[in-house]
Amino acid sequence: MPPATLDEFTRGVRDIAPLAFGVTIYGLAFGLLAAQAGMGAPSTGAMGLFVFAGSSQIVATERLVAGAGTFGAIAAGLALNLRILLMTASLRTEFAGRPFWQVLLGVHLTTDENWALMHATRAKGNAAGYWYLMGGGACLMAVWIAATMAGADFAGALPDPVSIGMDFAFTAAFIAILRNLCRGAEDARPWLVSVGAAGGLALLAPIDPSWALACGGIAGAVTAGVARHE
Template sequence: MNTSTPSQEFWSAVKDISPLALGVAIYGLAFGLLAAQAAMSELQIGVMGTIVFAGASQILAVERLVAGAGAMTAVVAAIAINLRMLLVTASIRDVYKDRPWWQLIIGAHMTTDENWALMLSARAKGRSVGYWYLVGGGACLFVTWVVSTVCGVMFANAIPDPKALGMDFAFTAAFIAIARSLWRGKPDLLPWLVSIGTVAIALLSGMLDSSWSLILGGCMGALIAGLLPHE
């Protein structure tokens, strides 16, 4: 049994997440550019990154503001994108089990798609990582996000477009790699196919937008896994 100290776990997560942090930094710079168009100050962007810390929802909210939608519309759209985080934090309950309240608050706030998925991937490869690995990855992304978004506002006229660099695909590729490492074989086949099928139907039929298709797809796959008799 390889047990590691909280500090070792924290820093190994920082190292493992660095390719993803690079992608986050490029998005942070580009988001700063958008925020400058919304006439947001460095202070506002810094505070937003610190207390919201959910990139996709921040980008959507500010994009709506720039498009002239009201504050209400911007907030509702951004919250809809973040509803999946309820499932994300619920799905790693052992990480938060029996932790003091201040660690729950930090752990909850530091959970993002990237460090959550990376921790699961490390576990699937047989490493015994948990809370401090999650928080280490989260802290690295947190610093990267806040610094890069503030820099994006400050140097708004010297920022490359992530899409032109192909960086928008960095996260798609990362999640494909992480899905691969989570694959446990045959028991996953039916739930995963149900998830993919649900997303395809919901999205392509135009019944649901991408935020809700994602949530429904995740829930339907998990539901099938729960109902299947297994072990």
């Protein structure tokens, strides 16, 4: 790996490290849930390696535990993961001209955290490109797999994260990310539309909350796209 590429990759790892704490707690919580669904540490780790979509993995596993069946679990996970299509579509410049394997790797390692951190870093005037994104994604994947396997392996010995208030760690990480991305009042409309659509559908429509989240994300993205062309 060329020195410049390695430096960018390393900066991605370094900058994402504080957010990895929230992912650790989130991963332990998922490991406990996976154990309830009858999954052991190896299968939990394999799921994280090949799927690597934390919120979607949790929703799908919750559906299994609730008795929704395999199809219902997969549908719920895919619905929540629709937002990744919009996120990776915004990375056309980063993927342009790269070998197909790098594009596939980039799509696989793109998460809410490293995608948002890349844009937040750029908003501060610092360079952040493909390998910065990959560094953050590789770090998060390693932490996620280790935490989920530990949670599944030691399910009986770990406390419920909700009982000690640590379930909020992931939410707090996202609040910090959004705060860094916010450019002021011009960003308020798509965020409000997204929150309103997701909340309204979750409360009023007879659909799974994961579909409401996906619809809210799409509504916010469309609103931002329309505003950009006005």
